[in-house]
Amino acid sequence: MPYFDTASAAPLHPVARQALQAALDEGWADPARLYREGRRARLLLDAAREAAAEAVGCRADELSFTPSGTHAVHTGVAGALAGRRRVGGHLVVSAVEHSSVLHAAQAHAAAGGTVTQVPVNRLGAVSPDGYAAALGPATALACLQSANHEVGTLQPVAEVAGVCAEAGVPLLVDAAQSLGWGAAAPGWSVLTASAHKWGGPPGVGLLAVRKGVRFAPQHPSDERESGRSPGFVNLPAAVAAAASLRAVRAEADAEAARLRVLVDRIRRRVARLVPDVEVVGDPDRRLPHLVTFSCLYVDGETLLHELDRAGYSVSSGSSCTSSTLTPSHVLRAMGVLSEGNVRVALPPGTSADEVNGFLEVLPRAVAGVREKLGVTRAHPVAPEADDLEVDALGLRCPQPVIELARSIGRVPVGGTVTVLSDDEVARLDVPAWCAMRGHAYLGEAPRPRGTAYTVRRLV
Numbered sequence: 001m002p003y004f005d006t007a008s009a010a011p012l013h014p015v016a017r018q019a020l021q022a023a024l025d026e027g028w029a030d031p032a033r034l035y036r037e038g039r040r041a042r043l044l045l046d047a048a049r050e051a052a053a054e055a056v057g058c059r060a061d062e063l064s065f066t067p068s069g070t071h072a073v074h075t076g077v078a079g080a081l082a083g084r085r086r087v088g089g090h091l092v093v094s095a096v097e098h099s100s101v102l103h104a105a106q107a108h109a110a111a112g113g114t115v116t117q118v119p120v121n122r123l124g125a126v127s128p129d130g131y132a133a134a135l136g137p138a139t140a141l142a143c144l145q146s147a148n149h150e151v152g153t154l155q156p157v158a159e160v161a162g163v164c165a166e167a168g169v170p171l172l173v174d175a176a177q178s179l180g181w182g183a184a185a186p187g188w189s190v191l192t193a194s195a196h197k198w199g200g201p202p203g204v205g206l207l208a209v210r211k212g213v214r215f216a217p218q219h220p221s222d223e224r225e226s227g228r229s230p231g232f233v234n235l236p237a238a239v240a241a242a243a244s245l246r247a248v249r250a251e252a253d254a255e256a257a258r259l260r261v262l263v264d265r266i267r268r269r270v271a272r273l274v275p276d277v278e279v280v281g282d283p284d285r286r287l288p289h290l291v292t293f294s295c296l297y298v299d300g301e302t303l304l305h306e307l308d309r310a311g312y313s314v315s316s317g318s319s320c321t322s323s324t325l326t327p328s329h330v331l332r333a334m335g336v337l338s339e340g341n342v343r344v345a346l347p348p349g350t351s352a353d354e355v356n357g358f359l360e361v362l363p364r365a366v367a368g369v370r371e372k373l374g375v376t377r378a379h380p381v382a383p384e385a386d387d388l389e390v391d392a393l394g395l396r397c398p399q400p401v402i403e404l405a406r407s408i409g410r411v412p413v414g415g416t417v418t419v420l421s422d423d424e425v426a427r428l429d430v431p432a433w434c435a436m437r438g439h440a441y442l443g444e445a446p447r448p449r450g451t452a453y454t455v456r457r458l459v
Contacts, residue, residue: 002354003313006197007149007177007290007345013199016244020201023236031235032223045235048242055245056175056191056208057183063208064225065238069176069194070100072205075217075228076172076190077104080141081113083214084170088138089113094126094145094155095333098174101143102329114138123282124153124334131160135167142171146178146185150317150330150343151281152290154178161187170213177287179206180248181256189213195241198248199348203234204241248348255348256288262355263291266344273363278436280336289346292317294331295366296433297375297402298340306365307342312358316341327428337432338425339398340366375402383412390419393450397425401433408439408457415457416442422450430455 003011027044029037046060053060066072081091093105095117105115118130131142142164147154157173164171170189178184180198184191190213195204207228209215221227248255267279276296295303300316307314317328317338327338344358390407392400400421407417419430427444430453434441440456 001311001313002350002358004344004346004350004358005313005315006347007152007343008315009196009202010180010199010347012201013244013247015247016200016240019243020236020240023239027235027239030232041235044239045233048235048239051242051246052206052238053208055179055183055242055249056193056206057186058191058208058210061226062210063206064228065233065241066205066207066225066229067203067231067234069192069197069205071229072192072194072207073098073100073172073174074104074107075219076192076207076209077101077108077141077143078218079209079215079228080170080172080190080213081108082216082218084140085216087140088136090136090139091115092118092131092134092139092142092169094118094120094143096120096124096126096148096150096330097143097145098149098176099329101145101174105143120333122334122336123285124148124151124280124330125282125285126155126160128156128159128163132163132167135164135169139167139169142169143174144171145174145176147287148281148330149177150328151292151334152177152287153282154285154287157185158187161185164189177290180245181252181288182249190215195237195244198245200241200244201237204237206241251348259346259348259350260288262346262350262352263289263344265352265355266291266359267293269359270362273359274366276436277366278337278432280331280334289350290343292341292343294337294432295340295342296337296436297373297398297405298366298369299373299398300340300342302369302372303340303342303365306369307358307361310361310365312361315343315345317343327425332428335428335431337429337436339401339429340369373398373402375405381409383415384410386411386415388415388417389452390417392419392421392423392426394422396423397429400426401429404430404433404455405437408437408455411457413457413459416454417457418452418454420447420450420452426453427451 029041031042053063116134172190173188175184176194179193191208193206196202279293331338431441442454
C-alpha cells in the first residue's frame, strides 16, 4: 500500500533502525557519569550532536536535542523573546507558519506581547518587503519556515534573514520540512527541526541557537543540553535521528531529482485528468516530493477515505477532514480553494508505477464522491431572474459551492447569485470558485443567520 504522507511523518529509515538498536545496547547509561558505561554513552551523544550540527550547518555546542520538534519551536520562540525582552515584546511570523509557531505566538499575545502576521501571495510565499514593513524598533524576534508543510512552497529565507539582520532582529527558522533535503539558507539565528520528518524516530527535535544570540530558557534548567532542554536525553533516539539525517542527506540530491519528475507528472496530469481542480503552491520553488491540489464539489474527508480504500495514504489541509469546520490557515492565507484538498508527499524510493497507479485511481475516486454529493453536469436553462438568493444554511462544504454552481445558470450574464451560508469555509471557497469559473465575486455581507456571498455571472 503506497504511503504518500511523508510531510506528516516519514517511515523509519533503515539506518535509523540500525542505529537505534545499537544505541539501545550501548547508550543506555547516563552520559553525565564518569564510569565506563557513562563515558560510552557520552561518546555516542557527542557523535550524534556533531553529526546533526554538521547537517544543520552550526557548531556542535550550538545544538540541543529536544523531546520533539514542537518542543523545540516553543522553547526557541519563548527563549529568544525572553532574551530580548528589553528590546520589546513584538513578534513577527508569516501567515502560513506551522501550527506550533502560531500557537507559540498566541501564547505570547496572551501574555501581553504583540504579534504581526506577514501575508503570502497566492503561491504561498512571503516577500522580504513584507517582513521589512513588519519589523520595528520593538521587534524582539521574527519567525519564518524554510518550506511550507501543506503546499511545499520554499520561502526566501536568505533574503528575509538579510532584512532581519539590517534591523538587528534574530530570525527563527522552522526547518522541519526541508532539513532532510539540505541545510537551511544562511542567516538564521535560531533553527528548529523534527526527526520524524526525515525518517528518524518520533520524539526527537533539534534546537540550534547561534552564539551571540540572546536566549533565556523559560523553564527550570539543568546542566543538560546547555540548559535549553532539561531532563535525561533520549540518547538512542537522538543517535538514530542524527544517523538517519546524515543518511538521507547523502541520498538527497539524487532522490530529489527523481521525485521532482514524479511530482511534476502529478501536477500536470491531475489538471488534465480531473475536471475543476486547482493545483496549489509554487510550481518551481518548492520541495521536490510534495504536491497539493483541491477539487471543486468534493468532500475532502470522503475523498481521502476513497483513496485509502484504493490503497493510497494521503492527507489534506481541507476543513472537511477536521472537526473545526474552518479552512486550513495556509490555504486561507493563500486565498485558494480548500474543498477536496489532497496533499501528496512522496517518500524516498517511490516508483513511477506507484504514482501512475495513483493517477489512475484519482479520477474515479473524485467522480464517485461527486456523484454521491449529487453533482451532475449542468444543462442549459433559461434565466429565471436577474438576481437569485440561495439558502445554504446548515450545509457544510462543499455543498454551498455546489448550490452556487447549480444556480449560476438561472440568472443571465450580468445577473447575481447570493449564497447564504453559515459555513466558514464558504468565505474562502466561493471566491476561489469564482476565480476558477470566470465569474466576479462581489463580496460578503452579514445576515442574522450566516453570511451572504454575492457572485455576478460573467460567462
